[in-house]
Amino acid sequence: MKQLRRWMLGLVVLVTALGLMALQPRATAQTPSAETPATLASAGLTLEELGDGIYGLIASVDFPPANPNLAICNGGIIIGSDGVVVIDPFQNEALGDLLFDTVATLTELPVKYVVNTHYHFDHTGGNPAAASRDLPILGRGPIRDFMLTRNGDRDPNITPPEVIIDGAWDLWLGERQVQIREFEGHSGGTDVIVYVPDADVLLTGDLLFNERFPYMADGNIRAWQASLAALIADYPTATVLPGHGPVTDVDGLEALKTYLNQLVALALDWKANGTTQAEAMTMALPAQYSTFKFQALYPGNLEVAYQQITLGQDDAASIQRYLAAQPKALQAL
Numbered sequence: 001m002k003q004l005r006r007w008m009l010g011l012v013v014l015v016t017a018l019g020l021m022a023l024q025p026r027a028t029a030q031t032p033s034a035e036t037p038a039t040l041a042s043a044g045l046t047l048e049e050l051g052d053g054i055y056g057l058i059a060s061v062d063f064p065p066a067n068p069n070l071a072i073c074n075g076g077i078i079i080g081s082d083g084v085v086v087i088d089p090f091q092n093e094a095l096g097d098l099l100f101d102t103v104a105t106l107t108e109l110p111v112k113y114v115v116n117t118h119y120h121f122d123h124t125g126g127n128p129a130a131a132s133r134d135l136p137i138l139g140r141g142p143i144r145d146f147m148l149t150r151n152g153d154r155d156p157n158i159t160p161p162e163v164i165i166d167g168a169w170d171l172w173l174g175e176r177q178v179q180i181r182e183f184e185g186h187s188g189g190t191d192v193i194v195y196v197p198d199a200d201v202l203l204t205g206d207l208l209f210n211e212r213f214p215y216m217a218d219g220n221i222r223a224w225q226a227s228l229a230a231l232i233a234d235y236p237t238a239t240v241l242p243g244h245g246p247v248t249d250v251d252g253l254e255a256l257k258t259y260l261n262q263l264v265a266l267a268l269d270w271k272a273n274g275t276t277q278a279e280a281m282t283m284a285l286p287a288q289y290s291t292f293k294f295q296a297l298y299p300g301n302l303e304v305a306y307q308q309i310t311l312g313q314d315d316a317a318s319i320q321r322y323l324a325a326q327p328k329a330l331q332a333l
C-alpha cells in the first residue's frame with residue numbers, strides 16, 4: 001500500500017512536470033522581431049572550431065529550455081574553397097538567421113546547402129531562414145512526411161527539405177568533399193551523419209547525445225546500438241560534434257553505447273524477473289549519470305526499454321503507436 005502510494009505520488013509529480021513542460025513554451029512565447037536579432041549569447045550558443053574551416057555552434061541549454069529563443073541542439077558550419085554547408089538551423093527562424101549571420105562572420109563564401117540530420121523540430125524549425133535565402137534544404141527518406149504530420153505543435157512554420165537524400169551522398173565545396181551517410185536508430189528512418197574526410201570531423205546529428213539523456217520515443221534501441229558500433233568502427237579518430245552536448249570523439253560514442261547496453265541489460269532483467277512496467281519505472285537515475293542534462297527524458301528512456309526489450313515491441317508500427325501516445329511536449333527532440 002505504501003509502495004502504491006509512493007508510486008501514485010511519483011505519477012502525480014511526473015504528470016505535473018509534463019504539464020508544466022507543455023505549457024512553458026507557450027507561456028513565454030514571443031515572436032523574435034527584427035529589432036532584437038538573436039545573438040550567440042542570447043541563444044546560449046558557443047562557437048567552436050572543430051577542424052580547418054569547420055565549426056560547431058554548441059548549445060548549453062537543459063530541456064525544456066527556459067525560453068523559446070535558447071537553441072536546443074547544436075548546429076554546424078563547413079566551409080570549403082567555393083562555398084559553405086550548414087547543418088541543423090535550430091528550432092526557429094531567428095535562430096536559423098543567426099546561423100547564417102555567423103557564417104558571414106567567418107567567410108565571404110556563399111552558403112550552398114542546408115542539411116537536416118533528421119526531422120525533429122529542434123533541428124528543422126529554423127528551415128524558413130534557409131528558404132528565405134532560396135537555399136536547397138537536404139533531408140532523408142520520410143523526412144517531409146514526418147515533419148508535416150508530426151511537427152505541427154512545435155513548429156508553426158514547417159518548411160520541409162525539397163531535396164531528398166536516398167543512399168550515400170557526397171557534396172563538393174570546391175576541393176572539399178562532404179559525405180552524407182544514412183544510419184538508423186534515432187528518428188524512424190530520417191537520420192544522417194555528415195563527415196568531412198580531409199579534416200576527420202564527424203557531425204552525428206542525434207545519433208549522439210553527449211552528457212545528456214537521449215531522446216528515444218521514436219528511436220529503435222537495437223538499431224541505435226548497431227549504428228553506434230558502426231560509427232565507432234568507421235570513424236575511430238574523428239572529432240565528433242553530437243546533436244546535443246559538448247564536442248567529443250570516439251569516447252562520446254562509446255559512452256552512449258554503454259548507456260544503451262545498460263538499458264538493454266536492465267530490460268532483460270525485468271523480463272527474466274517478471275517485473276511490471278510500473279515497477280520498472282521506479283528505477284532511480286544511476287549515480288554515474290547524475291551530472292547529465294535532459295534528466296526529464298530518463299523516465300521515457302526506461303519506458304522505451306520496457307516496450308522494446310522487455311515486451312519485444314520494437315517493430316515500426318509499435319514504435320509509432322508509442323510515439324503518438326506521448327504527451328505533445330515529449331514528441332520529437
Ligand SMILES: [Zn+2]
Pocket residue numbers: 073120122123206243244333
Ligand atoms: Zn535533437
